Amino acid sequence: MYKVMTVDKVRQIATFAFEYMRSHDRHKVACVHKANIMKMGDGLFLSTCRELAKGYPEMEFRDMIVDNTAMQLVMRPSQFDVMLLPNLYGNIMISIAAGLVGSPGLLVGSNVNESLAVFEPATRSVANQSRSPDHLDPISLILAYCHVLRRLNRLMESETIEACITHLIANKINLTPDLGGSATTDQFLESFIKEYVKLNDTSKA
Secondary structure, three states: OOOOOOHHHHHHHHHHHHHHHHHOOOOEEEEEEOOOOOOOHHHHHHHHHHHHHOOOOOOEEEEEEHHHHHHHHHHOHHHOOEEEOOHHHHHHHHHHHHHHHOOHHHOEEEEEOOOOEEEEEOOOOHHHOOOOHHHOOOHHHHHHHHHHHHHOOOHHHHHHHHHHHHHHHHOOOOOOHHHOOOOOHHHHHHHHHHHHHHHHHHHHO
16 A cells, blocks of 8 residues: 655645634644654655744644554543644544544534535544434534535624534433434434524524
8 A cells, every 4th residue: 555645735735734723723733643654655744744834933833653642632632732644644533533522423524625615524424323314413414514604704603503512412402322312313403493593582682
């Protein structure tokens, strides 16, 4: 198996990461790699990211070996803000993150280029959460829509939806089995709609 890295593509993803941090008030980035073993591919990734980071002096840049990162993410996740890493390592870290928050049904994946963006459930495994198709967790799909709204600068609408989700989870209202409840998808959505209408009415009052 070959893992191809090019300077242009590494610069592209690293620039996106740094610009995202700058526009979203993020200040710490961990560059995740295996350059101690994969000296050519991951070595190129690390050196290119490190060089590009010099153009963003306000960012706190550090590099981490991927296996240590996996351990640190489980032991002390609060130390991380943004991770900059190749696709393979990203797939591993997102699965660990899904376990940390309790369900893959809570995470959103973003696919972005210069002009387009596609948002989806992050782990693509929502259908595996339950043996019954009537008990699937729709939260990742709802949150993906929130990302669309943010992309369109509809921040108030996005924040209202996110507040509904937070309220339902915090108060354990009609949660699906992956989150420790027994509700069906329809029951969760009914509770979500009621909470959304209530918050909307409150904001208009």
